[in-house]
Amino acid sequence: MPLRPAGPPPDWILARRRAVGDRIRELRRWRNLTQKRLGDKAGNDRKAMNRIELGHHSPGLDTLIRIADALDVSLAELVRDVGSPLPPE
Numbered sequence: 151m152p153l154r155p156a157g158p159p160p161d162w163i164l165a166r167r168r169a170v171g172d173r174i175r176e177l178r179r180w181r182n183l184t185q186k187r188l189g190d191k192a193g194n195d196r197k198a199m200n201r202i203e204l205g206h207h208s209p210g211l212d213t214l215i216r217i218a219d220a221l222d223v224s225l226a227e228l229v230r231d232v233g234s235p236l237p238p239e
Contacts, residue, residue: 159208168205170214170229175203177221177228191220 159167178188178199185199192199193216201207202217209217218228 164205167208171203171205173228173230174199174217174221177223178203181221183221188217188220192216 158164178185181188183191184196185203186196188194189196189199192213194202194213198207202209202213214228215225218225221228
């Protein structure tokens with residue numbers, strides 16, 4: 151069983167988590183989806199989507215794949231740095 155580091159994640163990880171959440175929010179709004187609708191499409195509830203977008207929750211890979219699919223973008227597009235252009239329509 152892999153060991154998890156003790157204590158909270160370092161600041162750079164928290165910043166990256168927030169950046170991914172910002173990207174999800176940006177893509178969700180671009181697709182004209184509410185957090186509830188995106189959550190429904192990705193198999194999460196609205197509260198979970200809110201925590202992910204705020205960077206308060208670290209979603210697993212399966213969740214990120216479902217969110218990317220619900221947003222109709224690749225996983226790479228989903229985790230791209232904030233400020234990158236939106237994908238073509």
